[in-house]
Amino acid sequence: MLNILVCIKQVIDPEMPSSAFSINTSSKKVEEPDGIPPVINGFCENAVEAALRIKDVSDANITILSIGNKFVTEVMKKPLSMGADELILIEGPEFENLDPLSTVNVLRAAIQKLGSFDLILCGRQASDWDNALVPLGLSEMLDFPCITIGQKIEIVDQGLIVQRTLSNGYEIVESSLPALVTVTNELGDPRYPNLKGIMAASRKIPTIWNSKDLDLDLETLIPKLKLIDLKIPITDKQCEIIEGGDDEETGRNLALKLREAKLI
Amino acid sequence: MANILLFGEVSDKEISSITYELISAANKLKFNEDDKIVVALLSEVIPESYENLFSYGAETVCLVKNELLSRSNTDAFIIASKEVFDKFNPEIVLFAKTDLGRDVAPRLAFKLGVPVAQDCIDLGIDQDTKKVMVTRPVYGGSAIATLVFEDVETQIVIVRPKVFEPITPTENSKGEVVELNIELDEKLIKTKFIEEVVKESEGIPLESAKVVVAGGRGLGDAKNFDLLRELAEILGGAVGASRAVCDAGWLDHEYQVGLTGKTITPDLYITVGISGASQHMAGCSSSKNIVAINKDPNANIFNSANYGVVGDWNAILPAFLEAVRELN
Numbered sequence: 001m002l003n004i005l006v007c008i009k010q011v012i013d014p015e016m017p018s019s020a021f022s023i024n025t026s027s028k029k030v031e032e033p034d035g036i037p038p039v040i041n042g043f044c045e046n047a048v049e050a051a052l053r054i055k056d057v058s059d060a061n062i063t064i065l066s067i068g069n070k071f072v073t074e075v076m077k078k079p080l081s082m083g084a085d086e087l088i089l090i091e092g093p094e095f096e097n098l099d100p101l102s103t104v105n106v107l108r109a110a111i112q113k114l115g116s117f118d119l120i121l122c123g124r125q126a127s128d129w130d131n132a133l134v135p136l137g138l139s140e141m142l143d144f145p146c147i148t149i150g151q152k153i154e155i156v157d158q159g160l161i162v163q164r165t166l167s168n169g170y171e172i173v174e175s176s177l178p179a180l181v182t183v184t185n186e187l188g189d190p191r192y193p194n195l196k197g198i199m200a201a202s203r204k205i206p207t208i209w210n211s212k213d214l215d216l217d218l219e220t221l222i223p224k225l226k227l228i229d230l231k232i233p234i235t236d237k238q239c240e241i242i243e244g245g246d247d248e249e250t251g252r253n254l255a256l257k258l259r260e261a262k263l264i
Numbered sequence: 265m266a267n268i269l270l271f272g273e274v275s276d277k278e279i280s281s282i283t284y285e286l287i288s289a290a291n292k293l294k295f296n297e298d299d300k301i302v303v304a305l306l307s308e309v310i311p312e313s314y315e316n317l318f319s320y321g322a323e324t325v326c327l328v329k330n331e332l333l334s335r336s337n338t339d340a341f342i343i344a345s346k347e348v349f350d351k352f353n354p355e356i357v358l359f360a361k362t363d364l365g366r367d368v369a370p371r372l373a374f375k376l377g378v379p380v381a382q383d384c385i386d387l388g389i390d391q392d393t394k395k396v397m398v399t400r401p402v403y404g405g406s407a408i409a410t411l412v413f414e415d416v417e418t419q420i421v422i423v424r425p426k427v428f429e430p431i432t433p434t435e436n437s438k439g440e441v442v443e444l445n446i447e448l449d450e451k452l453i454k455t456k457f458i459e460e461v462v463k464e465s466e467g468i469p470l471e472s473a474k475v476v477v478a479g480g481r482g483l484g485d486a487k488n489f490d491l492l493r494e495l496a497e498i499l500g501g502a503v504g505a506s507r508a509v510c511d512a513g514w515l516d517h518e519y520q521v522g523l524t525g526k527t528i529t530p531d532l533y534i535t536v537g538i539s540g541a542s543q544h545m546a547g548c549s550s551s552k553n554i555v556a557i558n559k560d561p562n563a564n565i566f567n568s569a570n571y572g573v574v575g576d577w578n579a580i581l582p583a584f585l586e587a588v589r590e591l592n
Contacts, residue, residue, distance in 0.1 A: 012403075014403070014404055014541075014543065015541075018406065018542070018564050021403070021406050021407075023407060030403060030407065099379065100370075100379075100380070101374070101377070101379060104374065124524070125524075127403070127404055127543075128402065128403055129382075129402050129403075130382070130383060130401075130402060130403075130404065130523065131382045132366060132370070132382065133370045133373075133380060133382060136367065136370040136371050136374065137370060137371070137373075137374035139371070140371050140374040140375055141374060145339075145454035145455050146338070146367075146371065146454075146455070147455055148366075148367050161458070165517065166363055166460070167363060167518070167526060168462055168463065168464060168518060169460065169461045169462040169463040169464075169518065170460075170461050170463075171336055171457065171458075171459065171460040171461070172457075172458040172459050172460075172461070173336065173455045173456060173457055173458060174455070174456050174458055175454055175455040175456065176454070179454075179455075184524065185507070185511060185524070186517050189511070223379075223414070224378070224379040224413070224414045224416050225379040225380075225381055225411045225412070225413055225414065226411060226412050226413075226414055227409060227410075227411050228397075228410050228411065228412055229409065229410035230402075230407055230408070230409050230410075231407065231408055232406065232407055232408075233401075233405070233407070233408045235567050235568055237554075237567070237568055237569070237570060238570075239556070239566045239567070239569045239570065239571065239572045240570065240571050240572070241566075241571075241572045241573070241574065242571060242572065242573050246579070247575045247576055247578075247579030247580045247583070248579055248580070248582075248583040249583070250573055250575055250580055250583075251573070251579070251580040251581065251582070251583030251584035251585075251586075251587065252583050252584065252586075252587040254555070254557075254571065254573055254580070254584050254587075255584050255587035255588045255591060256587065256591075257571060258532075258555065258571070258588075259591050261553075261571075263531070263532050263553055264475075264499060264532070264588060264591065264592075
């Protein structure tokens, strides 16, 4: 049986209206918006979907792993209702401001405790810090082959074949297992949980670990790249709204305006 | 004296422009007069034009030629870049956020156990700590973060393309050339390249187009992009799209503008039915002029646009197109 690990992240909903986006300047953190629950990072859901597509056609066990603080259990259980088998949450205030180096160290400690995996899947990047660093670091620490930005993953014999999205198309690469692959939205939308999945997930209890369970030295979790300022960018652009008697006239006026500005 | 090492890139047997951009970025990090900029070129082919790099500000050029250093062999680049790193022992290392750089830089950083600053749009030296300070967009561009390296031996920075302008070259500058022979064992390459499928978008490439006409979910249907194609053709430009359009399959992902798509810097960017989510703006905010056509007056796109039209594109666009045709 193929043992698959999917690493996911809980993030502030990136689809929230920009008016709800605010920063606490003293803590240098993005405020959790009122009444808008967090979500699983979109690319991480694509990674869960990639794992499920493998499970659809072969014998596989899917473990979901996440590190964070203040998890919303209902949100984090979504992969279980989609069809994943287990959920491990590493939770605590000490995990609030982890930098990628520390995140990788915590993930590695958790993976060592969990046993061995044939395939690790991650989202290509997270919608909060857009770093795209943790999966690459994890592959390096585990000495796994690393394939980034996968849009199609196939298990063959003892290895895998991956289509990687490139800016002008895609390329096909192969590697042996175990391996780590990061997944992009080009893979396709994650499936909706069905009733059976939701029922099954409601009976599953996530395993929750803290830093003591993983025997972590908290001293090593201090960021080596220090955040000194976080602010909302100010756009100084003034938008000139083009008017007209009706939409057709406005369209013509726009053309005249752009010609006047020598843009067309 | 400290070395600032930057990894240039070669594409289509030419030195790619990002290399010159990285030299400009490195110039901002020279703290002492004798800090040295080292440009490394790792490739299966070394273009003869590498001597031009001195005119752009390189002091040392390190050439590593090996047939395994083709773009798809990330593993080969990791091994070779580590050897180049060991040779020059730099305090600062710069990579570009390209298909190659975004894979190689983080893995080299983790191999060395040092932090890496991703997607930087501004760089400087913190006057107190003498460490690198970077500015970068986060939360898909909704926020801007400033970070400074703590007391670490090596600072690795990944620079966003098209942010730093190459300098005007000085004539006939000379410098030191170091040719490094690196043995690469094919067995160390863990991921094997099989084939590349190039899907060139029709017409002018998005990244180099002076005019880009892009549509969003607001266009409602794939066939409505015909109007945008027509407009792009008249203006000598290219067609782009938001991620929602590509995810819906109306256009291939090669047309996607945004954080995880293409970064464009046209003189004129015309958007139709694009709300302007920060993830989209991350790919087009450096456009010189943005025109927005959207029915929602509160759409975020109007915060970044120079000219805006609030209304139904169904009526506005054909009239605009007709008028543009007449004016041309």
